[in-house]
Amino acid sequence: MRFRHHVRHEWRLLRADRLLTATLGLFAVLFLYALLNGSAWVRFQEDTLGALAEARDERDARTRAELRRIASGGQPSSPFRDPRAPNVLGSQRNSRPAALPPGPLATLAIGQSDLLPFYYDVSIYTNDQTFLQNGEVENPLHLLVGRFDLAFVLVYLLPLLVLALSYNVLSGERERGTLPMTLAQPVSARSTLGVKLVFRVIVVLFLALGVSVVGGLATGVRDVGRLALWSTIVTSYAIFWLGLATWVNSRGRSSAWNATVLVGAWLLLVVVFPAAVNVAAGLLHPLPSRVEMITVQREASNEAVNRRSELLARYLEDHPEMSGAVVSEASSSAALAWAATEEVNRRLGEVVERYQGRLEEQRRLIGTYRYASPALLAHDALLETAGTGDGRFSRFEAQVRGFAQELKDFFVPAILAGDRMTEAVVADIPSFRYREAGFQTVVGRIVPALAALLAMTLLVSVPGWRAMRDVRGTS
Amino acid sequence: MTGLTSVPEEPRPTEAPRPADTYLLEARALSYRYGDHVALDSLDLRVAPGEIYCLLGPNGAGKTTTINLFLGFLEPASGSAWVAGRDVATAPLETKQYLAYIPEQVMLYRNLTGLENLEYFAALAGKSSIGRAGLREILQDAGLQPDAVDRRVSGYSKGMRQKVGIAIAMAKEATTLLLDEPTSGLDPKASNEFSELLGRMRERGVAVLMATHDLFRAKQTGTRVGIMRRGRLVAERETAELAHADLERVYLEHMGSDGGTI
Structure with a gap:
């Protein structure tokens, strides 16, 4: 019997089953809603970043105009906001935006982009706390389940669709009494059931990949390589669940038993286990309290203000290259303020280091245990592919830190030297542009997850597939 | 009880000798056990083309087991x-073609x-x-009314489903x-129709093995x-050599204390 005859038969059965048709329809609606949700979020991000760039341009124009006016003999709008002072021009008021553009497949996976900041206002005063106050204090696993996007539907709900279609692929034939009629024909049980399972996964993938690829392309996704990677992950994940259904079916039990076991497996692997890892990460590696961090910052700030002169001397000891730059008493006030800022940053750094260490331990623990849950693996891989996962945000943060240092390198020597800024300087102020990771890097991060998914699929499928060989027309 | 023999005491006296490969169905010392229970004990049986062989016996006698084997x-x-x-054991798929x-x-x-069911099983x-x-x-040759062909099977009677079963056999050219x-639970009319269908298949040279009460x-x-x-x-x-009453008497004699149902 040719494959197309099987497909036609299975299609007829599917079409005639109102419950399954309704389930497929419901999933189609969920897929589309998730896609629209993702698309709306990307539009919001793009609008925000557009407004940010516009605001920066306006601010620069105002600063240039003021510097021009002052150069022509005018007065600053406020003596405390004299743009000629490098500590003013490099301050938060004139901050430079560092923006992370939406990920290449952001319409498919909002991921953590609604929880982690996708832009920072960077100035010479940007320090560790800038990054910590932007949501990282949350346990990383709290960030795993984000908005209702396609990745969420694929990871958390798609298995239910696979299971709904395949939980009774053998038991149903037996219970309906059609198995003896089928196996009285010159066909093997394994090939017949295999075709049924393949047909079901094709239906699921047609829906999931169709919405992913067509929807993605329609909403502006242009990275075909990442789309292919996305499709590979979704396919592997769906096949894992199909493999599990194959194994459960091969036990030869009733449809009710199959359904109970498979829904239990879904609960365990998709809901309970990730939550358990979350709890374990929090218990084993608790993060230092945010209150402690704020207290340290306040204490350091007060102490630094009281010890400005001493701090400046120490700062210059630590940065001998800067010592020649302090040329006049007039600049000492800004220099002292800067030295105090650096001291606060140093003190804060000690707490942050502890915090980062714990966070890293949590991430390591989660990174290890995710290999026990196909849902965690698939979700992680999908977000990484989409460019809305942990990895891209970490790269973004690292680049922003680098950019903050660039700004300091640009302004601090001028602060210490007491230089005055002119209109021409504004054009030279460094600006930020996110450098996207190459496709190879993304593939490299995803390969271990894909390999683990494949291993899990083989682990559950092979015994089931072997057992299917022994299926007979009678129990 | 003229001509009635018990096996294996006597060979089949009225059966004309045939070459072994002319039998379409043949059981050679066929046995089967469900755990310790012997369900079928050294069954020897042959059915030639154009023959309708009816296996009689009470529940648990081994009729269905024979068919399943x-x-x-x-x-x-x-x-x-x-x-x-x-041999079914060595060529399971090949034998199912017949x-x-x-x-x-x-x-x-x-x-x-x-029609959709027949299309699938024929494929x-x-x-x-x-x-x-x-x-x-x-x-329609199998006796299904033309207006029933395109109706869902959920609305079919048992007799109608039997006709689809016969149609599958006909399409398959088994x-x-x-x-x-096959006639259990059918009304007399449906049973007669079924018997007629079997007769037609017999005329085409089909060998039939039918377990029945x-x-x-x-x-x-x-x-x-x-x-x-008890599996034997x-x-x-x-x-052709038996009157109905003879068959009934012999059947009851062989059931002994089992009291098998007729």
């Missing part, structure tokens, strides 16, 4: 089952029409080249038919009967 649904404990000269199976309840896909049997028009004709209590139907339809008790074939005879 010919279908390859069970693996024999010893002995072998042969279909069209091929077989059609109609169980007591022909279970079809309820949400599909009779499974490798007869996908028969077009829908041809399959429709086969269903040379051997295995029937397990129905002595009347066995006498009327069968060409030969075999009586089974205890008697075998040509129906």
